[in-house]
Amino acid sequence: MNTKRILFSLAITCFVFIGCAKDVKKENVSLAISGMTCEIGCAKTIQSKLSKKEGVIDAKVVFTDSIANIAYDANTTSKSELIAYVNGIAGGDLYTASETSTEVTKTKKSHTCSDDCKEKCELKAEKKGCCSGKTIDGKMVCAEDCKMACCDKKETV
CATH class of the missing domain: 3.30.70.100 (Alpha-Beta Plaits)
Incomplete structure (x- = not known):
C-alpha cells in the first residue's frame, strides 16, 4: 500500500511540474x-x-x-x-x-595585395595568419586587417 501511495504522489508531482512548464x-x-x-x-x-x-x-x-x-x-x-x-x-x-528589418550575419571581408606586397604579406601570413595564401589574378588575398601599406583595399573579394 505504501508503494502505491508513493508512486501516486510521484505521478501527481510530475504532472504538476509538466503542467506548469512555461x-x-x-x-x-x-x-x-x-x-x-x-x-x-x-x-x-x-x-x-x-x-x-x-x-x-x-x-x-x-x-x-x-x-x-x-x-x-x-x-x-x-x-x-x-x-x-x-x-x-x-x-x-x-x-x-x-x-x-533584416538579420545580418558576420561576413569576413578581404582585399588583394599588389604584386610588390606579396612577399611582405606572405611573411605576415606566416607570423599572424594575416593572408589566406590564396591568390586571385596573381595577387595575394589578405584579411581586411592585414593593414600592409602596399595592399590595395579597393579591390574586395
Whole structure:
C-alpha cells in the first residue's frame, strides 16, 4: 500500500511540474546600434549584457555592420524592452538601438595585395595568419586587417 501511495504522489508531482512548464515563444529581432566605436569594448560588452538579460536566448553583435541579432522569448521580454535595454547600457549615453528589418550575419571581408606586397604579406601570413595564401589574378588575398601599406583595399573579394 505504501508503494502505491508513493508512486501516486510521484505521478501527481510530475504532472504538476509538466503542467506548469512555461512554453517558450521564440522570436528574432535585428537591432541597428549606433555609437559603437570598437569591437572588443563596445560590441562584446553589448553582446555580453544582452546574453545575460532575462528572456534572451541568444545574442550576436556584429560590430562591422552595427547590428545585434537577438533570439528571445516573447513571453518574457519584447522588442521594445530590448531596444530600451541596449539604449541604457553604459548609462544610456553611448548607444542608440532601433529595429532593422533584416538579420545580418558576420561576413569576413578581404582585399588583394599588389604584386610588390606579396612577399611582405606572405611573411605576415606566416607570423599572424594575416593572408589566406590564396591568390586571385596573381595577387595575394589578405584579411581586411592585414593593414600592409602596399595592399590595395579597393579591390574586395
